């Protein structure tokens with residue numbers, strides 16, 4: 001078979017049912033937010049703190065860094081429950097999914113001891129700093145750069161589309177630390193940038209739904225001490241690539257429209273027409289298969305593998321699904337619907353364009369899949 | 377899949393790659409029944425896989441049979457293997473000794489009257505003409521009875537599905553010996569359809585995997601504008617979509633191969649999801665193949681015509697989507713997310 005198509009059946013161990021119930025109990029007592037299953041759509045620092053208090057941030061990390069030493073599959077259960085309930089996960093999402101594991105893998109002992117416990121405690125939130133005004137899909141073309149100075153680096157440039165930078169404490173930024181050369185992927189490094197540091201300016205950008213969840217960040221001679229460089233200077237590209245399997249394979253890549261689907265089900269339940277039942281069955285069939293594929297990848301991650309291509313594949317399939325669901329439900333909704341349903345549907349339609357952009361566009365993902373097929 | 381299943385899959389693959397080539401498929405479609413290959417499958421114990429050894433079967437579970445049938449889908453095997461496996465496992469589950477030769481279940485409209493006369497007909501019976509034994513579900517009063525008949529004593533009118541596979545009409549008007557009547561529980565009756573849908577699902581999954589490798593191989597080989605068409609981004613992106621459909625199909629099919637007792641929900645999901653993938657994938661496979669793929673000579677059509685047939689057999693995707701939707705909505709207190717996580 002081709003590379004990137006290993007989705008061997010895997011099941012969540014039955015022992016996880018207890019954990020799932022704990023998460024459901026916790027969520028059932030949460031009342032001060034309105035649900036939205038799109039992980040980008042809600043951010044609430046207090047929620048993230050309460051959630052951390054249950055030990056559910058950094059679940060898989062070593063205990064000495066504030067983690068829970070639990071399996072990747074346990075983490076899977078917790079994250080999918082959050083999304084399905086539409087919890088406002090935005091603050092801690094990136095740190096838990098990506099920045100923490102990155103530090104765990106490439107960080108120094110001092111960095112792990114300093115940064116990880118704060119993340120796990122729900123005190124510090126992280127953003128991803130990859131995109132720039134002139135750099136989107138072609139990530140290797142970044143221009144934000146740093147020059148070595150006494151004891152560290154001086155950073156200049158700008159990052160954009162940075163989700164929740166206005167609420168978060170740190171940015172893991174990919175920057176040039178050596179001029180571009182023949183080898184496009186050389187000369188890049190990852191910095192931990194404190195977002196309150198001198199010389200950092202954050203300017204909010206309103207998205208088309210009228211929310212301000214992403215930002216542009218400017219760096220003006222920002223001093224980054226050496227101990228805030230992640231891993232080896234110059235190894236930034238490889239490090240960023242190692243995050244992709246975590247970033248792309250999770251339930252957030254196909255659950256963004258879940259709330260609309262659930263509301264649709266409730267609204268048609270009293271008297272479903274054949275066409276509504278058919279659509280509902282079709283959408284659930286897709287969802288169950290996506291979820292099973294995603295669990296297969298989670299098991300590979302648990303086994304220490306790096307299924308980048310599988311992750312690209314499920315993200316593409318999942319994102320297409322998330323974009324298709326609201327479009328179809330629109331056409332099949334009953335004449336009279338609840339406020340909650342109408343709200344969920346319009347939210348989803350307004351956010352849908354981002355599903356196939358954020359975290360790697362549809363076309364870029366399909367390019368990766370094609371490479372796995374040996375076409376390029 | 378467990379190790380034993382993997383061994384069975386590779387054994388099946390070995391036999392079929394040696395014996396089931398395009399020439400054989402063409403001949404079969406022209407009416408030359410590949411008897412020799414059937415005997416080979418029979419000696420390897422594949423024709424009664426999943427039927428209890430106590431009744432003359434080869435043992436193993438229905439899951440194991442599904443593993444083998446995915447391989448037959450890959451090779452578009454023009455023999456009633458799926459039909460026979462399903463028939464044999466049904467008979468053995470009813471405690472009946474297995475007859476030899478191909479067994480085909482003819483689903484249709486049949487009644488068994490008081491003097492044991494069976495009357496009725498079934499259309500679209502796959503491989504009906506090649507069956508040695510026909511199994512028919514008949515109504516008698518409120519009950520369902522499975523009747524076992526010699527095919528040679530039934531009237532068979534030949535036909536074909538889109539793939540040119542035998543798809544015959546069976547008409548019966550004859551007495552059935554008491555020894556060849558088996559009371560059928562409602563569950564066992566419904567199982568015929570569910571298992572049929574499961575079988576078609578895994579066969580489609582196999583055919584889809586094969587169609588993808590064939591298409592990728594062709595894209596790398598065929599040159600236009602001075603380079604392989606695989607180098608055009610438009611072609612790459614289509615093949616990537618194809619791959620996502622195949623991956624989803626494989627995952628949906630493999631669920632059936634690892635779950636000992638077939639669940640109606642899993643089968644509905646598999647048949648609906650894979651049936652959908654079949655249409656989209658066949659479209660891309662043909663687009664990438666260009667005109668050559670549209671010819672009867674090219675091997676692609678053996679796979680795509682089967683995909684178009686199999687997605688309709690034992691309920692098309694719309695049928696299973698509706699059943700799934702209806703079942704989920706029937707429980708008025710249920711929460712969708714809880715239903716989904718309960719499915720595993």
Ligand SMILES: Cc1cc2nc3c(=O)[nH]c(=O)nc-3n(C[C@H](O)[C@H](O)[C@H](O)COP(=O)(O)OP(=O)(O)OC[C@H]3O[C@@H](n4cnc5c(N)ncnc54)[C@H](O)[C@@H]3O)c2cc1C
Pocket residue numbers: 040127128129130131135136137138160161162163214354357358359360361362363364
């Ligand atoms: C809601 C949201 C949140 C985001 N959050 C963050 C964040 O927190 N941090 C961060 O760093 N970034 C973030 N991003 C940015 C995101 O990563 C980029 O949008 C993405 O990488 C694409 O870059 P771009 O938008 O510049 O589009 P471009 O790369 O300019 O692409 C425009 C179009 O051209 C296509 N295209 C580009 N190159 C190719 C090619 N080689 N072949 C075929 N087609 C191509 C693309 O697929 C796309 O359709 C966010 C984006 C969104 C929408």
